[in-house]
Amino acid sequence: MKKRFWNETLTVLAVAFLVSFSYPAFTSEINAQTQTILDAIQWISWTAFAADLIYGIIRAESKKRYLKSHPLEIAAVVLPFLRPLRLLRIVSFGSLVIQKVVIGRSFGITIRVFVTTFFLTYIAAIQITLIERNALDSNIKTFGDGFWWAITTVTTVGYGDRFPTTTEGRVLAVGLMMLGIALIGVISATIAATFVKMMQDDSKNV
Template sequence: MTRVERWEQRSEWPLSIAAVIFLIAYALPIAIPTMSHASYEACEVVVRITWVGFAVDYFARLGLSEQRWAFVKRHPLDLAVILLPILRPLRLLRLVALVGVLNRVGSSTLRGKVVTYVVGATALLITCGALAVTDVERGQPGANIENLGDGFWWAITTMTTVGYGDRYPVTTTGRFVAAALMVAGIALLGVVTATLASWLVERVAAATDDEQAVTRAQIEHLTTEVRRLADELAARPSQPEQAPSGPSTARSADPAATS
């Protein structure tokens, strides 16, 4: 295990907890727009502290990496988490840490991990989409997404590619959020379809294997019975042929009686 892997193993859960705290601090001002100024400032302080924590984690892994440029190229999303804190909706990229911990929480099987990732990513994307679009759309001229309930309804209809049409973004940032959510929805739908198809194919294959196993067992049983009967027939001693006995035979054997 490399130094970077040891660091990631130790920091994974703390970063996940920090991501959850960040989500709460980010969501509260959006869900409660009438909150006091002091509460709003407290949430902003929490958001900044979590940003510092993610920055420390990124630069620590970068310093422990033996090939730093290769590390930067392999982790572009982590770098975006650090470089894009000014754009408030993009701060939600910090929640990527929550997806990493799903690898340990998920099942030991590949399909179990896929299901865990899909469920977790779907809930996370819907939440992030609702928060981001509500944050940028509220109070804008002509906006029809004014509260978090509208944001969640829009996020669900957009991610499932239904496109109900009663709620839609009117700002440029909101439309970028919508585009990202639609692409993610199509990708997750493809994963769900592929997983379901794989499960069905496996069930059919398992049923076919069971039927073949029963057929093979029956053939082996019949083969064993045939061999046993053949061995029994081969083991029986041969019986000598006996001449038939009766009145006609006795008369032919006695010439005096015949004359």
């Protein structure tokens, strides 16, 4: 019961952090009071996630194995903008339900990957907007610009009308490109597996 309550609390904090993290990308001016509230939310969420990670390490029989099997928890503490990744547990649970009740396993995995990619694309759009907005030669000034850039990058379209000019932005772009390549690979593999299964089924019916 306590564990469930704590997990739900961390999920709520992840949502709160996502809101506080996203808000600055949608407005160019934030007053001191609002900034204080946003900072407080982020510090509270960081403290809770750090405490959860430390507690898990202390309780684990094999600390090395625990660290290897909990990459999201580590990412949530080390890289603050990845803290909303905890919400992917909800995505994973929903995908498993779809996978078992409605459709096949491979398609369920594809949905999970697709939703996860879209979620990470949104985070990248927020981050690139915050990074690039005040750069001198930047062409990404609003969240709309950042989201358009993120979508064209993750889908490997790359129109080139929006692009990062800072070092931090380019590093983020590389990560998003790798994510896009992985997404295309998963979707292609799923489509191929579907056709193979259809051919096998047809062969059995002959």
